[in-house]
Amino acid sequence: MSNSSLKAPFQYERIPIENITTDNKKKAKNMGATLKRIWNYLAVEKAKLTLVILMVMASSGLALLGPFLVGMAIDDFIVMQQTAGLGMLLISLIVVYLFHSLSIFLQNFWMIGIAQNTVYTLRKDLFKQFHRLPISYFDKRQHGELMSRLTNDIDNVNNTLNQSVIQIFSSILTLVGTIAVMLYLSPILTVVTMSVVPVMFFAMKWITKRTGPLYKLQQRKLGEVNGYVEEIVSGQHVVKTYSQEDMVIGQFEQRNNELKNTGFWALAISGLIPKVMNMLNFLSFGLIALIGGILVIVYDQQLVTVGTIVIFTEYARQFTRPLNELSNQFNVLLSAIAGAERVFNVMDETQEEMDETKAIEISSTNGNIKFEHVSFGYEETKILNNISFEAQTGETVAFVGHTGAGKTTIINLISRFYNYDEGKITLDGVDIKNIKRSSLREQMAFVLQDSFLFHGTIRDNIRYGRLEATDKEVENAAKDANAHDFIVKLPNGYDTILDQDGSGISQGQKQLLTIARALLAEPSILILDEATSNIDTITELKIQDALERLMAGRTSFVIAHRLNTIQEANTIIMLEHGEIIEKGDHEQLIKQKGHYYQLYKGQLN
Structure with a gap:
């Protein structure tokens, strides 16, 4: 292998995204069915899931209550220069955040158990399916690629269940609750805060449209790399006997490079999400401060108070944070769905033909x-x-x-x-x-x-x-x-x-x-x-x-x-x-x- 073919470490070859082939139609067709099948595994843990949902609701409600109490402290005590009752309000605020932390701990603790049990069952079912498939199925596929279904793809599902499911549900509740409280406090500032939503929507649509197929392709490329590695490791004697080290290294480099490029674009494009969200967050803060300040001055706190502006700046962050998390977790969810699809594809393969209805057991035979x-x-x-x-x-x-x-x-x-x-x-x-x-x-x-x-x-x-x-x-x-x-x-x-x-x-x-x-x-x-x-x-x-x-x-x-x-x-x-x-x-x-x-x-x- 010539030195010219070697690249410096971390030197990424940024291939144009349009050159990466994906299968969008298949993704759109199977996503709903895949989510439904994952839910069928989760539904076994309904009792724990109920507890998790209750804790998520509690943590979301307490997260909204904290800023509201801060606003009350400003309007009722600090602006009015009254100290009586301020201490009790501060103690209440501490209790709220303590219970908020406890509810987050409990929901994570229970969800980890649910995720582990779900993935245990999924892995067990997939391994059983391997033994129900005909020999012809294994003859046509790389064993390492099948191993990737049992390890990488299921681990991907596991990580998503541990982290993303709670995050998505919590984000939705927080988003709904935040909008409801903001409307109650000031419809005008609510409209100001919501003005950035269309920009967020179109930005997220543009990003997720490209990252979904890339995550699916990344999982496939990872399976191909694992299959090739398993094949070469098993055939090391043949590789060394025929002095084909340079050839197999070159072939691995090609597969590894395809995986690197796919992963680069998936992460690079999804990495735009927090940057876009932060920019829109700062824009939202500026608009709230500007318009809220004008309303306070012009109407002498009749329409909007200083405390309300403080609450809205915090709620604006809570409003964009769930959107940010939903966007980030949506990408993670797409990656997990891609892995789950690969697992379910194996589980949907035609099993070895069932024995005939009248098939008999034999305890011995003459061998004729x-x-x-x-x-x-x-x-x-x-x-x-x-x-x-x-x-x-x-x-x-x-x-x-x-x-x-x-x-x-x-x-x-x-x-x-x-x-x-x-x-x-x-x-x-x-x-x-x-x-x-x-x-x-x-x-x-x-x-x-x-x-x-x-x-x-x-x-x-x-x-x-x-x-x-x-x-x-x-x-x-x-x-x-x-x-x-x-x-x-x-x-x-x-x-x-x-x-x-x-x-x-x-x-x-x-x-x-x-x-x-x-x-x-x-x-x-x-x-x-x-x-x-x-x-x-x-x-x-x-x-x-x-x-x-x-x-x-x-x-x-x-x-x-x-x-x-x-x-x-x-x-x-x-x-x-x-x-x-x-x-x-x-x-x-x-x-x-x-x-x-x-x-x-x-x-x-």
């Missing part, structure tokens, strides 16, 4: 699986065409073929990650669509090419196959998987903590742990997807030995590219472009001297 003229396609692309075969109880069926031939798709259909379009798949004579997914998958175990381990102890990773298993059963499964010997040599044995990527142990050892997990599950149906690929010869022998124990007496489906690992399979199915072109055992296919023979001969050479 039969495909009858099955066809399937992803969206409009046909992947499998007229597939028929049968795996008898305890048999091993292996699938071979070039990448994209349909091997993994068949496995996805067996496990019902996808539903087939045509034909029929049966388990022990029962259509698998009539078996509950959870019940079907409980009869299966998977050993995949990429052995996934969770953050936790080795013992817990093995026990994931059957949570109620005892420590002794876990250790026996590890022994059968040829994993016990290397586990006990680790510093903490079975209590050794593993990261998600299984750092500290080899790829082969991770695979042995996944085999132990499958053994502990005691499945009737076993699925192996390149379980011995990229493994050294010695470890491969251990894995093959463990797999033989695992496959014994179980119906097994094996995807393999190395044909020497599947020569003992009862049936080998050769796939090409989603169709079966050859089928038989190893000896039969070799004698046919067809595609399988050519592939096998090529691997020997």
Whole structure:
């Protein structure tokens, strides 16, 4: 990367706002629905919300009472030069402000509890939704971007509930109360004070029209940055292996720059609000002082008193302050709505198809699986065409073929990650669509090419196959998987903590742990997807030995590219472009001297 491409710190590239693409129509369409759904979560806390509203009303009323008492002190005591009763009025003023502070504390305290409970439920519902979505949903999206929905977007909603909801409601009450008291005291000065409102309205309309879409875009860009970071951090070995550090830094800089520019314009434009409000506030003060002073002099305090002018200068501040807060909080609210929309978009995604009404539970199975003229396609692309075969109880069926031939798709259909379009798949004579997914998958175990381990102890990773298993059963499964010997040599044995990527142990050892997990599950149906690929010869022998124990007496489906690992399979199915072109055992296919023979001969050479 050339030095010329680097920019000095804090050197903002102020791109024209018209160059930033936003989706205004979508925002306008979904805002009301999003607010309604947020309210549905808040409504659970109606009792606390009632207390909060009462405290907000109290604090707003007390905030109006304070300046009124100050005006009374000026007109009734200071101007009249009377001291009797002034002390009591001052004590009352102190009590008013003390209770005002207490009411603000209570409303904030209760609202924090409401916000935390609401966000807890929202986060829980979103996490549950993740587990209801089909595998295809995760295949099409960056995991980091989805993580951003669960963290950044929900935190945005949390911050808004903690701060903005009370502020908005309080501002509205204060605004209404201030106008009512001002009209009571002096309609003339009320009109003077209100004269700045049209200017405020058009200024706020101009600002919020631009900041709303920008805040929504900022949330999307933040999700993209998080997704990219998660992807690159997970693939650090590949990045460093191919020396692509400069490339990924450049790509990150581009995404980070887009986020920076979006955030810059959102904050820069919303930052105009307090400046405009302060200017109009000062203008309002000047008009009140000028016109009020003229009225006092001309009419000798018959229309307006000195105390009334003092009250109005304070109420003018209280009048513009709620407008200022409403404008500021409106921008924050727009940002929260943008985050909430992203959360609800996930929650509205089509869930994995519900089990059929008459779907049954199965506690055990013989593992007899039969495909009858099955066809399937992803969206409009046909992947499998007229597939028929049968795996008898305890048999091993292996699938071979070039990448994209349909091997993994068949496995996805067996496990019902996808539903087939045509034909029929049966388990022990029962259509698998009539078996509950959870019940079907409980009869299966998977050993995949990429052995996934969770953050936790080795013992817990093995026990994931059957949570109620005892420590002794876990250790026996590890022994059968040829994993016990290397586990006990680790510093903490079975209590050794593993990261998600299984750092500290080899790829082969991770695979042995996944085999132990499958053994502990005691499945009737076993699925192996390149379980011995990229493994050294010695470890491969251990894995093959463990797999033989695992496959014994179980119906097994094996995807393999190395044909020497599947020569003992009862049936080998050769796939090409989603169709079966050859089928038989190893000896039969070799004698046919067809595609399988050519592939096998090529691997020997």
